[in-house]
Amino acid sequence: MITLTAEVVPGPVMQHGEGPVWDAAHQELLWVDLEAGRVHRGQVEGRTVRVGNAVEVGGTVGEVLPAAEGGWVLIADDGFTHLAEEGTTRRLLDLSTERRGETRMNDGAADPAGRLLAGTMAFDERPGAGSFYRVDVDGRVTRQLTGLTIANGVGFSPDGSVLYLADSGTATVWAFDYDPGSGSLGDRRRLIPLPPGGGVSDGLCTDDAGCLWVALWGGAQVRRYSPAGEHLATVELPVSQPTSCCFAGPDRDVLVITSSPKGLPEDVRAREPLAGRLFTADVGGTGPAALPYTGVLSGWTEEPATPVEMSGVRS
Numbered sequence: 579m580i581t582l583t584a585e586v587v588p589g590p591v592m593q594h595g596e597g598p599v600w601d602a603a604h605q606e607l608l609w610v611d612l613e614a615g616r617v618h619r620g621q622v623e624g625r626t627v628r629v630g631n632a633v634e635v636g637g638t639v640g641e642v643l644p645a646a647e648g649g650w651v652l653i654a655d656d657g658f659t660h661l662a663e664e665g666t667t668r669r670l671l672d673l674s675t676e677r678r679g680e681t682r683m684n685d686g687a688a689d690p691a692g693r694l695l696a697g698t699m700a701f702d703e704r705p706g707a708g709s710f711y712r713v714d715v716d717g718r719v720t721r722q723l724t725g726l727t728i729a730n731g732v733g734f735s736p737d738g739s740v741l742y743l744a745d746s747g748t749a750t751v752w753a754f755d756y757d758p759g760s761g762s763l764g765d766r767r768r769l770i771p772l773p774p775g776g777g778v779s780d781g782l783c784t785d786d787a788g789c790l791w792v793a794l795w796g797g798a799q800v801r802r803y804s805p806a807g808e809h810l811a812t813v814e815l816p817v818s819q820p821t822s823c824c825f826a827g828p829d830r831d832v833l834v835i836t837s838s839p840k841g842l843p844e845d846v847r848a849r850e851p852l853a854g855r856l857f858t859a860d861v862g863g864t865g866p867a868a869l870p871y872t873g874v875l876s877g878w879t880e881e882p883a884t885p886v887e888m889s890g891v892r893s
Contacts (some may be wrong), residue, residue, distance in 0.1 A: 580811040584800075584835055587856035589620075589629035595836035595854055596781065597641040597685065600826040601650075602867035606630075607826045608650070609836055609856070610639045617642050617652070617661065622827035625858050627834065633665050640684040644870035646692065651871050653683040653696045658713070660875050671878040673698075673711070675721055681707055685730045685781055685822070690738035691715070692872025693761050697729020697743070705747060706889050712761050715873030720881045722763055725889035731782030731822060733790060735805065742769065742782060742790060745888075749778040751792060751803075763886070769807045781822020781836070785865040793820040793835065800835055802861070813861065817853040818846070825865025833859045 598609040600622075607620045607627055615636040620627045641653040645660065652659040652667070656676035660668045672678070676698055686696030692715050700707035708726035713719050723729075727747020734741060738758040744751045749772040755764030770792065772779060777797020782790055789810065790803045798818045802811040815835065819842070823835045839853035847853065 579809060582811060582813045582859055582861055584813050584815050584857040584859040585625065586816070586852050587627045587629070587858060589627070589856060590618075590632075591854040592618075592836070592838065593854065594821070594838040594840045595856065596821045596838070597639075598822055598824040598826065598834045598836050598856075599641075599643060599868035600824055600830060600834075601644045603644060603870070605828065607834060608642045609834075610642055612638055612640055613840070615639055615654075617650075622832055622834070625832060625860060627826075627856055627858065629856075633661065635659065635661065635667050638682050640682065641686045641696065643686065643688055643694065644868055645875060646870045646872040647875050651694060651875075653686045656682060656698075658683075658694075658696075658878070670875065671719060671880070673719070674880060675709065684708070684728065685732055685744075687732040687734070688869040688871045689734060689741075689756075689761065690758050690869060691761065692870065694871045694873070695732055695741075697726060697732070699726070699728040699747075703728060703747065708745070708747070709885065710743065713871070713873065713878070714761065717874045717876070717878035718881045719878060720883045721885045722883070723888050724885045725887045730780055731792065733782050733784040735784070736786070736788050740805070742784070744779040744782055744792065746778045746780055746795060749774075751779045751782065751790070753805075770803055780820065783822075783824045783865055785825065785863050787863060791823050791833065791861075791865075793822050795819050795821060800833070800859070811861065813859045815857060817850050817855075817857075818842070819853060820857075824868070830864045830867060831860075833861045833865075835859065
């Protein structure tokens with residue numbers, strides 16, 4: 579197994595850094611300070627990041643993703659917001675099945691057909707309160723899964739036939755059969771169950787070889803896994819709470835990692851002065867840029883559906 583190390587990026591300390599993505603159209607890195615309600619932008623230069631301006635959007639922002647119509651879609655608060663390039667925001671939808679102040683949007687990604695997928699969690703992290711949603715290109719929003727605890731990292735196999743979804747509450751990465759034509763979820767399997775004490779699966783990304791890179795919250799690592807769940811490589815970090823990762827840069831060959839100091843006891847925080855910073859690692863490979871949401875940015879509506887209850891389905 580390969581062991582690699584990460585380097586810190588000069589820049590701001592985030593309250594809860596999350597959701598790095600490489601926006602190929604703008605050739606820039608985006609990430610969020612989730613609890614500060616802030617979207618960061620930066621340029622990847624060599625193996626580091628030149629941090630640029632931040633956009634204050636308020637509330638909580640779990641993820642930022644490119645929109646083909648322009649600007650970005652924010653997976654934020656209890657629904658979705660459009661962030662225009664000039665920095666203005668417009669609310670797209672508040673989900674009736676979520677409750678502001680009780681649950682919030684967390685992580686997400688666009689699929690190869692341009693749909694948007696996003697998960698939720700309760701602020702108090704209570705088991706089973708999280709859901710998973712699909713936004714079609716016509717703006718229809720369907721809840722596909724319930725019974726998750728902390729719906730987290732979302733990724734796809736290179737051919738789009740497998741959806742990867744982390745649930746931090748159960749320290750598991752699930753692999754679902756996925757129909758790129760309809761956006762429907764099929765059979766699932768527990769791909770990566772993590773034993774107690776070594777951290778839990780947080781955000782993730784895939785590389786061009788089809789392997790997964792998973793940030794381990796509480797584990798001070800990002801790990802590379804094969805599509806069969808074999809542990810192939812480890813990136814060691816000087817902070818215990820990495821949150822997510824992506825491949826970035828003009829050649830998409832720099833692994834960028836976000837981190838968080840949230841909830842660290844004072845003595846641990848003193849030992850981890852770099853918690854909340856960005857990190858980069860040279861991992862000897864490349865990964866895809868963030869796929870854009872290619873659908874409409876108006877007229878979004880919720881579609882009634884009977885979602886699969888994750889806590890009631892055997893793996």
